[in-house]
Amino acid sequence: MVESQIKIVQEKSKEELNKNRKPSVAFATLGCRVNHYETEAMTEKFIREGYEITEFENFADVYVINTCSVTNMSDKKSRQIIGRARRKNENAVIAAVGCYSQVSPEEVSKIDGVDVVLGTRNKGDVVYYVNKAKDEGKVQVAVGEVLKNKTFEELNIEEYQDKTRAFLKIQDGCNRFCTYCLIPYTRGRTCSKDPDKVLEEIKRLEEHGFKEIILSGIHTASYGVDLEGDVTLISLLQEIEKLDGIERVRIGSIEPSFFTDEVIEKMKYMKKLCPQFHLSLQSGCDETLKRMNRRYTAKEYEEAVYKIRENLKDASITTDVIVGFPGETDEEFNETYKFLERIKLTKTHIFKFSPRKGTKAEHMPNQVDGTIKEKRSKALIELNNKNEGEFSKSLVGREMDVLVEKELNEKPGYFEGYTRNYVRVIFESKNNGIIGKIVKCKIEEANGDYVGGKIIESN
DSSP: OHHHHHHHHHHHHHHHHHHHSOOEEEEEEOSOHHHHHHHHHHHHHHHHTTOEEEOTTSOOSEEEEEEOOSSHHHHHHHHHHHHHHHHHOTTSEEEEEEHHHHHOHHHHHTSTTOOEEEOSSOGGGHHHHHHHHHHHOSOEEEOOOGGGOOOOOOOOOSSOSOSSEEEEEOEEOOSOOOTTOOHHHHHOSOEEOOHHHHHHHHHHHHHTTOOEEEEEOSSGGGTTTTSSSSOOHHHHHHHHHTOSSOOEEEEOSBOGGGOOHHHHHHHTTOSSBOSEEEBOOBOSOHHHHHHHTOOSOHHHHHHHHHHHHHHSTTOEEEEEEEESOTTOOHHHHHHHHHHHHHHOOSEEEEEEOOOOTTSGGGGOSSOOOHHHHHHHHHHHHHHHHHHHHHHHHTTTTOEEEEEEEEEOTTSTTEEEEEOTTOOEEEEEOSOGGGTTSEEEEEEEEEOSSOEEEEEEEEO
């Protein structure tokens, strides 16, 4: 009798605990900066609905996977992460949102454990559909036609989890239709955030203590093409320049054609703009670029690089390169290698070509063997390590401003931050109050992908 009474009390206690416990949600984000921005916005929506945020590796009531579909591996990774979530809590509501869901909604909805499938232009509705899946006990699929949707989805963020740098999505979609790329089909046509709303959001971020913002988009250079009036990325940067508080502004991936003489001339006088640009390349061979439908030549790219370096002090230029694109011969690859060897970019991200279903490149003749792709990838990785190391060495002895992001967990008393040209700096300090502040460091040593520094003064 006593034992049964104890059991009843215990069960009631559990019920009460469950009743009072806030539901939890965990996020996993794949892919680009835009995805990370959107995850931050979704996080805020769940918090406002009374959810607690937990790490993805923890037990949670809801798991949201913000998927990517740039490569076949991205799709595979999305499926693996969904599986991990189900193993963590078989009763959890699992929402798969984003690019993979957009391009293959039926396929995603059939993955064991998926309860909610949303595309790329309705992530803001994720809480509604999660609750709907809970209430109705059936899979919710809400994926619209993005190519016909030219409306920018407003996903404002009020409270960032990180208080140093903030991503700000200003543009979505792409009109370029490169032959290897699914993005126009996953993200739709170009659409832009109203410039007044961009400026309002930046002001709010400044009020919350941010020092740096990163203007992000799928094809950032096309910002404004869908808006009325003379709205461009450069006109937006000029307006941001007038704002108080924010000290640094970065722009996301950009194409070489953006850097006209007129644009460069205006950038020269911008004090907030960071001299760090991700200048998309993909190949240093004109024939390969034509098959990719990239709409610029290697010469035009090189001219943009030199223009930037001549006019913007301490400019750092990074890029992406695809190896093994269909039809890429040894001669074409060697052109790319020599091109990169000559222009010495700060960092090159190398990707082995992965045919995507639904793209022109999928059915192009002369597909390149995997072993050849691997060999070419290794050669460019080695070249990148050399170029990256040389750029780091060029900074030794310099005094540079560093925005401090965090103290290193593995090395207490040592802090990590980034220069204006986005070089990672690690330095020692006894003052943990410098996180989120800009400090001056003297660069003392180069260590490949980061430099060691000594703090001189803090603002």
